[in-house]
Amino acid sequence: MRASRFFISTLKEAPSDAEIVSHKLMMRAGMIKRLGSGIYTYMPVGLRVIRKVEAIVREEMNRAGAIELLMPLVQPAELWQETGRWDKMGDELMRVKDRHGRDFAIQPTSEEVVTDVVRSEIKSYRQLPVNFYHIQTKFRDERRPRFGLMRGREFTMKDAYSFDRDLEGMQKSYQTMFDAYTRIFNRFGLKFRAVAADNGAIGGTGSHEFHVIASTGEDALVYCPDSDYAANMEAAEAVASGARGAATQALTKTSTPGKTKCESVAELLNLPLAQTVKTIALTVESEEGKKSFWVLLLRGDHELNEIKVSKVAGLKDFRFSTEAEILEVFGTVPGYLGPINTKLPVNVVADRTVANMADFVCGANEADFHYTGANWGRDVPEPLVADLRNVVEGDASPDGKGVLAIERGIEVGHVFQLGTAYSEAMGATFLDEGGRPAPLQMGCYGIGVTRILGAAIEQNFDDKGIVWPDTIAPFELVLCPMGLDRSEMVKEATEQLYAELQAAGIDVIVDDRGLRPGAMFADWELIGVPHRVVIGERGLKEGNLEYQGRRDEAASAVAVADMVAFIKGKLGK
Amino acid sequence: MRASRFFISTLKEAPSDAEIVSHKLMMRAGMIKRLGSGIYTYMPVGLRVIRKVEAIVREEMNRAGAIELLMPLVQPAELWQETGRWDKMGDELMRVKDRHGRDFAIQPTSEEVVTDVVRSEIKSYRQLPVNFYHIQTKFRDERRPRFGLMRGREFTMKDAYSFDRDLEGMQKSYQTMFDAYTRIFNRFGLKFRAVAADNGAIGGTGSHEFHVIASTGEDALVYCPDSDYAANMEAAEAVASGARGAATQALTKTSTPGKTKCESVAELLNLPLAQTVKTIALTVESEEGKKSFWVLLLRGDHELNEIKVSKVAGLKDFRFSTEAEILEVFGTVPGYLGPINTKLPVNVVADRTVANMADFVCGANEADFHYTGANWGRDVPEPLVADLRNVVEGDASPDGKGVLAIERGIEVGHVFQLGTAYSEAMGATFLDEGGRPAPLQMGCYGIGVTRILGAAIEQNFDDKGIVWPDTIAPFELVLCPMGLDRSEMVKEATEQLYAELQAAGIDVIVDDRGLRPGAMFADWELIGVPHRVVIGERGLKEGNLEYQGRRDEAASAVAVADMVAFIKGKLGK
DSSP: OBGGGSOOOOOSSOOTTOOSHHHHHHHHTTSEEEEETTEEEEOHHHHHHHHHHHHHHHHHHHHTTOEEOBOOSEEEHHHHHHHTHHHHTGGGSEEEEOTTOOEEEEOSOOHHHHHHHHHHHOOBGGGOSEEEEEEEEEEOOOSSOBTGGGBOSEEEEEEEEEEESSHHHHHHHHHHHHHHHHHHHHHHTOOEEEEEOOOGGGOOSEEEEEEEEOTTOSEEEEEOTTSSOEEETTTOOOOOOSOOOOOOSOOEEEEOTTOOSHHHHHHHHTOOGGGBEEEEEEEEEOTTSOEEEEEEEEETTOOBOHHHHHTSTTOTTOEEOOHHHHHHHHSSOTTSOOSSSOSSOOEEEEEHHHHTOOSEEEEEEETTEEEEEEOBTTTBOOOEEEOOBOOOTTOBOTTSSSBOEEEEEEEEEEEEEEETHHHHHTTOEEEOTTSOEEEOEEEEEEEEHHHHHHHHHHHSEETTEEOOOGGGSSOSEEEEESSTTTOHHHHHHHHHHHHHHHHTTOOEEEOOSOOOHHHHHHHHHHHTOSEEEEEOHHHHHTTEEEEEETTOSSOEEEEGGGHHHHHHHHHTO | OBGGGSOOOOOSSOOTTOOSHHHHHHHHTTSEEEEETTEEEEOHHHHHHHHHHHHHHHHHHHHTTOEEOBOOSEEEHHHHHHHTHHHHTGGGSEEEEOTTOOEEEEOSOOHHHHHHHHHHHOOBGGGOSEEEEEEEEEEOOOSSOBTGGGBOSEEEEEEEEEEESSHHHHHHHHHHHHHHHHHHHHHHTOOEEEEEOOOGGGOOSEEEEEEEEOTTOSEEEEEOTTSSOEEETTTOOOOOOSOOOOOOSOOEEEEOTTOOSHHHHHHHHTOOGGGBEEEEEEEEEOTTSOEEEEEEEEETTOOBOHHHHHHSTTOTTOEEOOHHHHHHHHSSOTTSOOSSSOSSOOEEEEEHHHHTOOSEEEEEEETTEEEEEEOBTTTBOOOEEEOOBOOOTTOBOTTSSSBOEEEEEEEEEEEEEEETHHHHHHTOEEEOTTSOEEEOEEEEEEEEHHHHHHHHHHHSEETTEEOOOGGGSSOSEEEEESSTTTOHHHHHHHHHHHHHHHHTTOOEEEOOSOOOHHHHHHHHHHHTOSEEEEEOHHHHHTTEEEEEETTOSSOEEEEGGGHHHHHHHHHTO
């Protein structure tokens, strides 16, 4: 590619609505252009990266035996009604009526359509397993689009759907996709981590997220440096620390005026925060409108994990109690709640760690008073015990092999064992070996193609701009000739090297725009091309060119004759 | 590719709603699957053809200096309102509201968005010319979707947009695209014709359509076998035949009871149809509601061309007169109208051919009567003369180099000189060499990617199925091993040949599904793979394989050792 025939449009400053690094740099590098809220034109530089990401995804999906097709963007509402998602998805699902008033969805994913394809195409176990995928534009009408491609409304996603005859087959297909994803993210040249995830509302039996590691990531990833354990914060299991000690103190009502937070109570009483217990009041209403009341007990320095709460038997549809309910149940105001002497009976659920505490501090159900020296069995009946909290750094790993660490990540892929949820809703069955109809076991597997761009940049940038990994860079190499218009020697050397590099299969752009060196270098550093060769008369007279890697501190001289081999070496080609 | 890892699903019968050959064959070959009216899933076989078409289009667009980007599918209404197309496009434009009630269009083309990109990116003549294109999903809410991919609602289109500083530059960009299109359709291996087209409502200064020739095509293409002249029926110029003869007959009112058609009048009077003139009454209403009345005169055997009529000065907004108007203006009923003795004054426009006629027959403005022997100047004042009719086979070519022929075609590409219509509406200007702002000169260039599939099949099929040209076939070659599961010799020969063909860069599929030969051959003939090699034990023992081209009557033996070179020769590789 010659820069004069390409379109490069860089900016000194990012627009003010760009909040995060990747969004700013993509705008400044001319990769994307905003058309509307969460809707971007992919400009030529940006599209090249997208195409490289897509090509790697496609190769590895094909290698893993998945078969590419292309499902429509505009999908009849009837299919979405079959699975109930037409109602469940709410405003995120973009809906449209055609000229005859018929309802359609602009697809955010394609579970319904692929299941519709499969229920008419797959008749027998002999046709299984099968895995269909497509790489396609998606639309989700996000409430608050932001962060450029990171949380856009229109985006590109690779979504794959496997169909198997039984659970075992589905798990095998799932593992095949897990392995393909691992290869894909390795080929991107990104630091990433696969973590166990919660199955969420969609149901099913297993799920992993693939995260690009970045300190700016929205998600907390929990992992054990000494083992394979890794999960996202929603799913990471918090184990109790230590065993319960013996009671050594008497239960004592203590005045704590105005101290409604564990932190301030601990400070007032000069006790460690880890000695305090916070009490969270929940209400569950039955379908008939009957209420039951619950308290959750959490150590003062721990955070509630609502996903875990919703998995406690009886708490699937919990909500936090209102102030009126709290007054009715506990006889006091929030800040002084506790499990002892509630006005109305409550179900007590203690986090695993709290269940192991002795001589703890909790609210006395009386304004301005807490208890100290509270103990299980003696002052409070033994509680229900459950994992209710987010893990913290230093927690024991659930596999017993060390302690947990936490890092930040950006979710870019998700693999999911769906089971028969969709196939049963839509009547997608096959005839098994005995000739009996059975529902298809389904898995689904997504990669956020355009999101990869943002995540890769969040992980790879410096004060000059983007630093692309070789495999997904818009160009692998830029040639910067000095004084192309006035030096015949530079011109000839540039043309020859350019031809040789192209012949060697290197994705090279030559900057023939006639810019001054400073402006030229700044553009390519901002755009993030990982390798640069400067062609100048002085060097040429000594038989040299100047090479600099995007992360290198300084340039180094390389003999003209060696340059192609040198670059091939750098690119591992 | 191995067929066992691919998805092949052929049908004996096409569904009953498939009306035309290409739709039937695409359904039977498992290329597409209907999701809704005019909305199809591209199944794996179909997607492979689409990808090959896209790759050729992309290569030639890049070669021609066009730059790929990707514009959004969901586009804010505001841009469409700037050009007025939000109102003009009517129901064909699919409209959608987001969660905040804001209006968007699902793009049918991207003139507005690309002009918006350019008005902010292009500041100076130094950045010109530039040509941006994308290959993308489009949606047009057709009133009556049909014919499979030929007239679908969701489809894939390549649309390119050039921007130049002046008319001359635009015409050069236009010619560059014209040449690129010529290369593209040649590479598709399709018989095609570029024809001059009418500019239509969009305005601008020049336009050509690219048609795939097919007897089933919707459009009539006019061309001169002895010259380069070619135009579509709307735009083809009809020249007068011969010069006007002298009047030899007296004007005579003749009884023609019940004869309201030229054909029946000619039969009754025993005159050639070419001696008769039909009279068409038009009304034009001014904005103030004032009506003017017109008659158009056409030779009895000719057809009216409404596009041409609308170009006659004063007739831009013509409509056909109502029966009441006809009675008021002519004093009689349709079937007996003529230019002589109308009740109210009318503007008479004669087609060029009619203007050259003498002694002609026309209605007498009295029921059951026609005039014979009518002559210009003597019986009727000399008329306005215009080209009003469709050309017919045998008409003189407008370039004077022979006579015209007509064939049928399917429009698959369109190049268009838009001029400044969009750039002026949207304020897309650049600074010229004198530092003055000037509107960008624009061209637009479309190729219906998915429509190519239908058109290619309409041109290339037989009673067994599709016959793909090599370059856009889903696979170039299929290997059909006989008895793969029971002959080690066949298995080994197949694997070796498969590996060698792949290494030679041939897009080959090996049918390892274990079907009987008849079923296997029928599938590949239906799908239309252009080359087939059968690997059987009997042939192998003599060192031979059996090759058959999709259009060949019979197979021929080719030595095993020669096969790769033989196939490369067939494919011109």
